[in-house]
Amino acid sequence: MSEIGDAAMEALTRSFLLGTARHPAPVAAWQGLVTSGSPPSELTALALLGQRLRYRRHGPPPDAVASAPIEDARKIVPEAARALMRQLVDFRNGDPSDIAALALADACHRRRLRPHPFDLPRLRTFTKRHGELLGSYASAWAARGEEGEKTNSRYFDVDTLDESNWTAARPAARVAFIAAMRAREPERARILVEASFASDPAPTRARLLDALVRGISPADVPFLEALAKDRAPSVRERAERLLKYIPGTASTDGRLRDLVDRTKTSAGGLLRRRKKLSLELPATLQEAPAALADDRARHWAAEQYVGIGLDAIAAAFALLIEEMVAAAADDVQLLALFARQASIEGRLDVLAAIVREHAADAWIDAIGPVDAAGGMAQWQDDAALEAWCHAALAPELWPALPSAPHLDGLYTFLRRPLPPAQGRELLRSRAFAAMASADPLPAMVGQLCVAVAALTPAPLRSELRATLAALASEEPLRAVLLLDCLALLDPSTP
Amino acid sequence: MTIAITQIENLAPDQASLAAAAKLKKPALWPLLARDDAGLIWGECQGSGSSPYRVMCSEADLGYKCTCPSRKFPCKHTLALMWMQADGKLPFRVEAPPDWVGDWLARRRPGTAPSRKDNAGAPAAGASAAAAVRAEAADEAAPEDPKAAARAAAARERNKAEREAAILGGLDELDTWIADALQGGLASFMPAADERCRKIVQRLVDAKAPGLAGLVERLPGDVLSLPEPARPGGLIERLSALHLISCAYRKQERLPAPIKADIRQVVGWTVTRDALLADREALRVKDRWMVVSAISEVQADKLRRLETWLSRLGDGDAPRFAVLIDFVPVSAGKATNAYRAGDIIEAELAYFQSPAPLRAIIAQQDGAATTGGRWPRPADDVPRAIARLNELMAARPWSGNAPFAASSARVVEAQGSLWLADAARTIGLPVRTDEDDTVLPLAGVDDIDVFGRWDGHLLCVDLCETPLGRWTAS
Numbered sequence: 017m018s019e020i021g022d023a024a025m026e027a028l029t030r031s032f033l034l035g036t037a038r039h040p041a042p043v044a045a046w047q048g049l050v051t052s053g054s055p056p057s058e059l060t061a062l063a064l065l066g067q068r069l070r071y072r073r074h075g076p077p078p079d080a081v082a083s084a085p086i087e088d089a090r091k092i093v094p095e096a097a098r099a100l101m102r103q104l105v106d107f108r109n110g111d112p113s114d115i116a117a118l119a120l121a122d123a124c125h126r127r128r129l130r131p132h133p134f135d136l137p138r139l140r141t142f143t144k145r146h147g148e149l150l151g152s153y154a155s156a157w158a159a160r161g162e163e164g165e166k167t168n169s170r171y172f173d174v175d176t177l178d179e180s181n182w183t184a185a186r187p188a189a190r191v192a193f194i195a196a197m198r199a200r201e202p203e204r205a206r207i208l209v210e211a212s213f214a215s216d217p218a219p220t221r222a223r224l225l226d227a228l229v230r231g232i233s234p235a236d237v238p239f240l241e242a243l244a245k246d247r248a249p250s251v252r253e254r255a256e257r258l259l260k261y262i263p264g265t266a267s268t269d270g271r272l273r274d275l276v277d278r279t280k281t282s283a284g285g286l287l288r289r290r291k292k293l294s295l296e297l298p299a300t301l302q303e304a305p306a307a308l309a310d311d312r313a314r315h316w317a318a319e320q321y322v323g324i325g326l327d328a329i330a331a332a333f334a335l336l337i338e339e340m341v342a343a344a345a346d347d348v349q350l351l352a353l354f355a356r357q358a359s360i361e362g363r364l365d366v367l368a369a370i371v372r373e374h375a376a377d378a379w380i381d382a383i384g385p386v387d388a389a390g391g392m393a394q395w396q397d398d399a400a401l402e403a404w405c406h407a408a409l410a411p412e413l414w415p416a417l418p419s420a421p422h423l424d425g426l427y428t429f430l431r432r433p434l435p436p437a438q439g440r441e442l443l444r445s446r447a448f449a450a451m452a453s454a455d456p457l458p459a460m461v462g463q464l465c466v467a468v469a470a471l472t473p474a475p476l477r478s479e480l481r482a483t484l485a486a487l488a489s490e491e492p493l494r495a496v497l498l499l500d501c502l503a504l505l506d507p508s509t510p
Numbered sequence: 511m512t513i514a515i516t517q518i519e520n521l522a523p524d525q526a527s528l529a530a531a532a533k534l535k536k537p538a539l540w541p542l543l544a545r546d547d548a549g550l551i552w553g554e555c556q557g558s559g560s561s562p563y564r565v566m567c568s569e570a571d572l573g574y575k576c577t578c579p580s581r582k583f584p585c586k587h588t589l590a591l592m593w594m595q596a597d598g599k600l601p602f603r604v605e606a607p608p609d610w611v612g613d614w615l616a617r618r619r620p621g622t623a624p625s626r627k628d629n630a631g632a633p634a635a636g637a638s639a640a641a642a643v644r645a646e647a648a649d650e651a652a653p654e655d656p657k658a659a660a661r662a663a664a665a666r667e668r669n670k671a672e673r674e675a676a677i678l679g680g681l682d683e684l685d686t687w688i689a690d691a692l693q694g695g696l697a698s699f700m701p702a703a704d705e706r707c708r709k710i711v712q713r714l715v716d717a718k719a720p721g722l723a724g725l726v727e728r729l730p731g732d733v734l735s736l737p738e739p740a741r742p743g744g745l746i747e748r749l750s751a752l753h754l755i756s757c758a759y760r761k762q763e764r765l766p767a768p769i770k771a772d773i774r775q776v777v778g779w780t781v782t783r784d785a786l787l788a789d790r791e792a793l794r795v796k797d798r799w800m801v802v803s804a805i806s807e808v809q810a811d812k813l814r815r816l817e818t819w820l821s822r823l824g825d826g827d828a829p830r831f832a833v834l835i836d837f838v839p840v841s842a843g844k845a846t847n848a849y850r851a852g853d854i855i856e857a858e859l860a861y862f863q864s865p866a867p868l869r870a871i872i873a874q875q876d877g878a879a880t881t882g883g884r885w886p887r888p889a890d891d892v893p894r895a896i897a898r899l900n901e902l903m904a905a906r907p908w909s910g911n912a913p914f915a916a917s918s919a920r921v922v923e924a925q926g927s928l929w930l931a932d933a934a935r936t937i938g939l940p941v942r943t944d945e946d947d948t949v950l951p952l953a954g955v956d957d958i959d960v961f962g963r964w965d966g967h968l969l970c971v972d973l974c975e976t977p978l979g980r981w982t983a984s
Binding site: 032041070074075076099133 | 685692742935
């Protein structure tokens with residue numbers, strides 16, 4: 017039998033594709049493959065050609081410009097944690113957008129862990145959302161196929177950034193670097209931000225501006241005012257917000273006058289006459305539905321007058337700060353404003369007084385708006401955050417457990433579990449006990465338990481786990497899974 | 511023998527079923543909870559009706575049945591029964607299975623059910639279920655009237671002859687159809703492939719050649735799933751295989767017995783499980799097997815095809831791979847494979863006759879599936895594995911998927927596609943990818959031991975042992 021060359025194969029294939037009616041099949045060339053004397057039929061030639069194609073010679077893969085492998089010095093998460101992570105945050109069954117996902121990503125970031133590469137396809141929504149907390153490899157995976165992928169693949173993951181390399185790091189690392197420098201050398205930090213601003217994308221510009229909140233001063237005014245013409249609305253909005261925080265500007269003075277005009281001063285008390293302050297709300301807020309009115313009014317007051325220093329407000333009312341807080345004891349809007357301002361200024365004694373003497377839930381106002389990028393606490397050091405928690409959180413005074421969105425907000429602000437003392441207080445508080453013993457369990461108990469699990473420090477996880485496991489409901493199952501997973505990723509919170 | 515919670519989670523059709531099952535884990539709802547020594551559990555669950563639902567489950571292969579009308583499979587009662595057994599908190603009485611459990615066992619696939627202990631006249635404890643089935647078959651056959659038996663045999667022969675004639679007629683039509691396609695040109699075939707195939711499929715079904723009909727029915731989809739440049743070649747290969755089957759069937763009397771048996775199965779003649787188990791010529795291999803791939807695919811005929819690919823862990827010359835194929839109606843809801851990649855079973859397999867034995871059934875399984883352990887490193891590197899693949903394809907020229915196992919491989923990304931190559935990149939096979947990029951994380955990992963299925967154009971990677979641990983497609 018003879019061998020069939022490529023030319024004969026090609027001619028036959030061409031004939032079959034174009035149709036043997038108009039291009040008769042050149043079957044004579046295949047005669048050597050059949051034992052009969054006559055040339056094979058078209059069908060026999062088809063069978064032979066098909067078999068010939070089956071044994072096509074396999075060659076080497078095509079050459080390609082090999083992209084540099086992405087280095088990631090992080091360790092891969094423990095094997096036992098992989099299945100739990102998939103269960104919690106995979107794109108089919110899990111929820112990659114809730115606080116559990118954020119807590120997992122934070123734990124990986126804290127412990128310098130990364131997801132197993134084989135899990136990335138199933139965790140793709142999770143890595144897309146939290147990629148920069150999960151190491152360079154996951155970050156690059158999340159950025160695949162996106163515009164600017166080539167730029168992202170330059171991201172690296174180092175422990176120490178300096179002024180020469182900080183612009184090439186991932187956004188979260190850059191923000192942390194600027195925030196840390198801002199605490200030491202505010203002027204220098206702003207100059208670095210100004211220099212890199214032109215080449216940064218809008219989300220990064222907005223986040224870098226957030227990092228300037230610490231140590232803000234009149235020296236920042238020209239830079240921030242220039243951003244009024246930035247092409248990104250998010251950047252313009254943040255610059256405007258930062259300008260509010262700078263005392264002595266025209267904006268601050270005008271808002272202080274407005275605050276004084278809106279605040280009624282009266283005298284109260286029988287034996288000892290003392291001043292009482294109450295804020296008059298705009299008519300639009302007074303008409304809000306009762307269920308929302310309180311929250312909206314507190315939010316409005318804190319947002320409207322934030323940035324005016326406590327000293328300036330107290331001076332405008334001719335009171336000491338302690339007297340001003342006491343005078344506003346019956347006005348939740350003013351207390352919300354004072355709590356926010358005390359938190360920003362680091363006047364933790366004032367914050368603690370508000371929380372313990374007047375409004376146990378003032379921590380909600382103190383946090384302020386937090387978005388996915390986290391609250392300002394993410395670039396504060398552990399000691400500062402611990403002090404803030406000590407001042408702002410008094411779970412033993414809470415009449416009921418805060419709502420799930422508020423606890424989510426607290427975790428998003430802290431980006432780590434509570435300090436042990438506050439964690440213990442929370443788990444042993446009347447509010448938590450009431451939730452756990454309620455029959456039926458409150459609405460959104462699953463989400464509530466997830467938030468509590470994210471906030472619970474490592475030494476108390478087993479205690480919480482036992483409590484949740486004893487609940488007669490499957491809803492806390494996700495919180496139990498989160499506790500199990502965190503126990504493997506982050507066995508002891510630093 | 512215990513069921514693991516993860517197995518129950520995998521088996522559950524959805525999270526809601528698990529949540530519903532959790533609510534049934536109360537002793538008050540179960541007037542009966544029992545088990546035997548051979549891995550069979552059963553119970554009665556008080557539902558909303560007057561009589562309780564009867565639930566039964568085999569721990570060995572997670573087979574189950576419940577008398578409730580739920581259209582979810584497994585239902586919440588089955589999940590609850592398994593869950594309670596896995597928890598080990600509630601006591602299960604140890605006793606002989608009641609009749610309703612025995613009936614279910616007798617109807618089940620022989621071999622995978624645990625050995626049955628009956629009171630009298632039944633096989634002794636420890637006898638395989640297969641033997642039990644053979645004994646039952648013999649008992650049933652014994653009292654038949656000889657005249658009636660002769661009439662039935664004659665009718666069977668007549669039907670067989672009629673079917674043979676019908677199939678030969680169908681093969682003629684198939685050849686004509688292929689010749690017409692060649693005359694018109696295959697370039698114009700694909701745009702109307704569905705319509706053109708549907709007609710001949712109907713003819714082949716009428717000709718009682720369902721196997722061939724299935725091959726033609728899948729042809730358009732199979733070809734379209736190939737990269738565009740490979741489609742003309744893919745179409746030629748598939749039409750070529752159809753004609754080859756047609757020729758081989760006509761000349762089957764001149765073929766060796768394994769090829770004849772194989773070609774008859776391909777055309778559509780079935781070999782029942784009982785017949786295969788009773789066949790003393792059938793190849794039987796008893797060993798430890800690792801599940802290397804568990805596939806669930808819905809076919810055009812509304813049947814779900816469950817394929818379980820097994821890799822033999824022991825040494826010796828017997829076939830290294832086997833595939834178990836089961837079909838369940840799609841209307842039965844989400845059905846998952848009882849096994850997962852990485853499971854290990856100890857079993858005797860009976861192979862269907864073939865020049866390259868691959869399809870098999872479980873004749874006898876010892877114990878439940880276990881997990882753990884590495885898939886043994888294949889003896890062949892990529893070039894040798896490709897050579898072995900060619901041998902397999904030569905033995906069955908009409909074969910579809912062929913198993914592929916290689917050591918020291920690596921996945922490389924080139925020109926937007928993935929390839930499985932040897933370490934030196936001297937030879938490689940293109941890899942089938944999906945929209946989830948499941949295979950992509952393997953790119954760049956060195957020294958991979960890989961199991962996959964070669965469909966003639968693309969390698970579908972199913973399981974890999976890598977320095978980063980095991981990777982599975984599911």
